[in-house]
Amino acid sequence: MNTIELENRHSAGTYPMRDIVLVRGQGVRVWDESGREYIDCVGGHGVVLLGHCHPAVTAAIAEQAQRMVTCPGIFYNDRRAALLARLAELTGLERAFLCNSGAEAVEGALKFARLSSQRTGIVATMRGFHGRTMGALSTTWNKNYREPFMPLIPGVTHVPYDRIDAMEESITDGTAAVIVEFVQGEGGVRPGSAEYLSALRQLCTDRGALLIADEVQTGFGRTGKMFAFQHYGIEPDILCLAKGMAGGVPMGAVMLGDRITGIHSGVHGSTFGGNPLACAAALATMDVLESEDLPARAAKSGAYLIDRLNSMHTPVIREIRGLGLMIGIELRTRSRPYLEALIEQGVLALPAGPTVIRLLPPLIIERDSLDTVLAAIENVLAG
Numbered sequence: 209m210n211t212i213e214l215e216n217r218h219s220a221g222t223y224p225m226r227d228i229v230l231v232r233g234q235g236v237r238v239w240d241e242s243g244r245e246y247i248d249c250v251g252g253h254g255v256v257l258l259g260h261c262h263p264a265v266t267a268a269i270a271e272q273a274q275r276m277v278t279c280p281g282i283f284y285n286d287r288r289a290a291l292l293a294r295l296a297e298l299t300g301l302e303r304a305f306l307c308n309s310g311a312e313a314v315e316g317a318l319k320f321a322r323l324s325s326q327r328t329g330i331v332a333t334m335r336g337f338h339g340r341t342m343g344a345l346s347t348t349w350n351k352n353y354r355e356p357f358m359p360l361i362p363g364v365t366h367v368p369y370d371r372i373d374a375m376e377e378s379i380t381d382g383t384a385a386v387i388v389e390f391v392q393g394e395g396g397v398r399p400g401s402a403e404y405l406s407a408l409r410q411l412c413t414d415r416g417a418l419l420i421a422d423e424v425q426t427g428f429g430r431t432g433k434m435f436a437f438q439h440y441g442i443e444p445d446i447l448c449l450a451k452g453m454a455g456g457v458p459m460g461a462v463m464l465g466d467r468i469t470g471i472h473s474g475v476h477g478s479t480f481g482g483n484p485l486a487c488a489a490a491l492a493t494m495d496v497l498e499s500e501d502l503p504a505r506a507a508k509s510g511a512y513l514i515d516r517l518n519s520m521h522t523p524v525i526r527e528i529r530g531l532g533l534m535i536g537i538e539l540r541t542r543s544r545p546y547l548e549a550l551i552e553q554g555v556l557a558l559p560a561g562p563t564v565i566r567l568l569p570p571l572i573i574e575r576d577s578l579d580t581v582l583a584a585i586e587n588v589l590a591g
């Protein structure tokens with residue numbers, strides 16, 4: 209059996225598969241088993257910030273793999289200590305719980321919020337996406353993801369995004385936390401307005417609720433600043449990070465600000481959380497993000513893409529949205545056939561809901577490749 213047959217036969221079958229077998233990646237490009245080349249604007253769902261196989265990350269992984277791969281959280285470790293200090297410096301939030309994925313970061317955030325606030329309610333947003341495990345799923349909006357698994361955790365309400373009046377009605381003295389994405393990703397690439405997010409910050413403070421920023425997708429430069437919350441000059445109480453933070457090695461983090469109290473040994477844990485291999489990869493990733501000023505580059509490339517997309521006068525485009533290199537092209541029709549046509553043109557892109565083409569290219573993408581992507585999109589949407 210070939211690769212496709214083996215996967216089709218033995219995988220759980222939870223993913224809508226594209227018919228290509230990817231075997232290699234370098235920079236913004238990936239290759240299939242027949243040697244065909246693609247520009248990767250899927251980037252492992254936004255994980256590939258530095259491009260595939262960045263030499264600094266590859267070297268850090270190789271070196272750490274020869275020193276120590278695993279070290280449980282009950283022992284101190286040099287790489288972990290260095291990463292914790294680096295995360296505190298970058299985010300302004302002093303403490304972190306390290307884990308292995310976005311959903312696990314959200315689970316931790318919900319637990320820490322309950323523990324710290326001694327309240328149980330959570331307010332989440334319509335079109336929000338926070339992951340697929342039971343707690344995270346309870347805060348995710350999409351019915352198709354939620355309904356087969358009911359009942360989920362109680363006490364979660366969903367309110368319209370970018371509407372402060374809805375938050376005012378829903379945050380009560382039983383609300384432990386509000387969880388939001390500063391730019392909704394899966395929900396269609398929708399940046400929140402500055403007025404909304406700063407009013408939400410104030411409202412949470414006034415009502416004694418914690419503000420959880422889910423920056424699993426927006427973090428580490430994607431939106432043109434190191435973190436999306438930095439566009440708005442406000443600080444969350446809890447910050448969820450994952451996706452690209454360790455250059456493709458699985459890793460997540462829950463960052464905890466000053467308002468989080470009452471956490472003591474034994475309340476939470478994770479076998480692989482903060483393992484030295486992931487920590488070394490994350491440190492190398494952050495070095496490159498900073499030394500090459502990749503958030504600023506993402507801001508510039510994103511503005512260029514949005515500008516060029518806005519000047520494409522094809523009737524099928526309804527709206528272009530985005531921030532930095534997180535870009536959504538909302539169509540007047542289903543995006544799926546266009547995504548398939550883009551593969552034929554050598555460009556891999558994602559959906560974000562049924563009618564949106566989402567682009568999450570590596571932040572290192574050069575003008576040449578941006579132009580290739582734009583030409584392919586123009587071809588496909590005109591055709």
Ligand SMILES: *Cc1c(COP(=O)(O)O)cnc(C)c1O
Pocket residue numbers: 253309310311312314337338339340389393394422423424425426450451
């Ligand atoms: C991807 C994503 C998650 C879930 O991350 P996993 O690593 O897939 O569990 C959570 N929140 C947001 C905003 C995401 O984009």
